[in-house]
Amino acid sequence: MNDTLSLNTRAILLLTAPLVVGRSSTGRGGSAAELLSLGEYKRLARRLRELSRQPADLLAAEGDALCADCADIVEPERMRRLLGRGFLLGQAVERWQARAIWVVSRADGAYPARLKARLKEDCPPVLYGCGDRSLLDREGLAVVGSRNADDALLAYAAGVGGLAAAAGVALVSGGARGIDGAATDGALAGGGTAVSVLAEGLEPRALRRENRNAIAHGRLLLLSPYDPNAAFNVGNAMQRNKLVYALSDAALVVCSDAGKGGTWAGAQEQLDRLRLAPVYVRATGSRREGLEALRAKGAHPWPEPVDPAGLAALLRHPVAAPARVQSLSLLDVADSKPAPDGRGSGDGVPEAVPAGDGHAASPMPPADELYALVRRMVRQILRTPKKEDEIAAELGVAAVQARAWLERLMAEGMVEKGGRPVKYRLAHTELA
Known part of the structure; x- marks a missing residue:
């Protein structure tokens, strides 16, 4: 079920979300081009913190004055147009509720603590989900890889998913076909749990019969930072990758091209910059240039745990404790x-x-x-x-x-x- 939206979440949705209803991506009150980008919202959130205000204050009686105080970040008239989309938001919320889609913003206490701790200001302003959100608090193993994998690699990924299920570890993936899907299927077939972080809107996936049973029984959670009806695009997939790693205690790359593709880009970003979780690469079977290149960048060979205890020990005692950028030490x-007024940051994201x-x-x-x-x-x-x-x-x-x-x-x-x-x-x- 979708919880009642907080005023902060309403304000953030009005400023950043397309509020897709049916085939319309904009509705009355503005175009997609007017929506605040992540960078713009980050700057606005900082300004609100400086003023000891919250996003909800933009909807209050003093909202016009507060918009004026932020005029150097967002033109006040543009902000008022976005905030005036209340009717469209109501329609969108009704649609989400009918599909058991919940919404949480980073101003809410229910926002995943792990994402706030690891990504700070870079965590998405809004998350949409369908399923038991407590799965986000479990130990997680990310399994990622190419969409076009052969049968042997798909079977390997499914086996890792089954091992995660036996260990009581959530299988985290990007929800794509190929390795992601095989690992998720293996976890669910083994009676385990899975979190699929989608690069597109989750509504079509949430309505699939094969997903509904797993969602209803609390074993599958679909998560996305994009509108539930948003279409897939490559840019979204690249941004989604960091959420997969941020929700995991370790990540296994089953296969990857070298120097190209989403799997490569996501793993490279972790190894070179973000370092949110230890990155492992498959060390058995056929080898590919991409896995060797990731090892050269610092990825570790997957030690092939053979039982649930081995996998649990690996997650609790990884081979390396990566430095986490932008995290509070x-x-x-x-x-x-x-x-001074005890209110803390405007949208619940601690400042480094x-x-x-x-x-x-x-x-x-x-x-x-x-x-x-x-x-x-x-x-x-x-x-x-x-x-x-x-x-x-x-x-x-x-x-x-x-x-x-x-x-x-x-x-x-x-x-x-x-x-x-x-x-x-x-x-x-x-x-x-």
């Missing part, structure tokens, strides 16, 4: 302070705080110094009980890393967990 979290460079050298080994800092941060964070993904988001690390620290803190008696949903809290001895 622990020192950033320690030094960050709330806005540059770390200082004048810290004195510590006599402790780096790992021990880091863990000591984690202890102090967790003691602050757990002044109120929190879920694992919330803790990971506040620390700016992957869920698997947060879980490892929390398990160590529980063994030491500092932290305990319980309740439904499961939350971590400080032990009674720590509260005394």
Whole structure:
């Protein structure tokens, strides 16, 4: 079901979404060319934070004055035209609700914490989904590869999907035919779960009979940052790739061309710039130039885990801990302070705080110094009980890393967990 939209989400949809209803991509009130681009919305969100305002304030009585305050970013008349598409938004929402499509904006608490922690301002302003959104909080293995793969590689991908199912790990893919589809089918056939991040609107996929059963039983989630009726285009596919990696604890490239294609572009972006998750390449069977080229860039050979325990161990202890660009470091979290009015950022995306460079050298080994800092941060964070993904988001690390620290803190008696949903809290001895 689609939840009632928050005012912030309504404002963001009006500014950035085409609100496709039927064959129309624009409707009354503006054209697709008028919609705010991701870059424009990022600049607008920063301005709203500077003014201690939120997107919803643009719909309030003082909205005209606020539009004027942002005139150097978006022309006020253009903003008013977009915000005036309320009737069209209502029609779109009715259509989404009838198809069990939900919508969340990055101003909402339900927005995937992992995406906020990893992508910061680059996370999509709006996400559309169909299925159980709690699948986004699970450990995830991304499996990607070419659309035109031979039968042997398709069978290999399906086998990896089946192993992920047995390990209780969500299979994350781009939902394309070929390797993506085979891996997803393997996970679902094995009784597991899958998240398909689509480069086009998800409405046609959500209506397919073969998907409806898996969606209804909470085993398949379709996710897209694009309007539910948007058509596929290559640019969207390239942007979608980073979401696949950002939602995963590790990624396996089954096959790829060298220097071209979406699979190559997505893996190259991770290895060269984003480094959101460890990237592995298939190390058995027929080899291709693309996989060798990715290894030369830093990808690791897939160790071929043979049982669920092996796969779970690989995800919890990857061969490399990649540096995550644009993520808050622990020192950033320690030094960050709330806005004077306590409201925080305008759309719920924390701002990166540059770390200082004048810290004195510590006599402790780096790992021990880091863990000591984690202890102090967790003691602050757990002044109120929190879920694992919330803790990971506040620390700016992957869920698997947060879980490892929390398990160590529980063994030491500092932290305990319980309740439904499961939350971590400080032990009674720590509260005394």
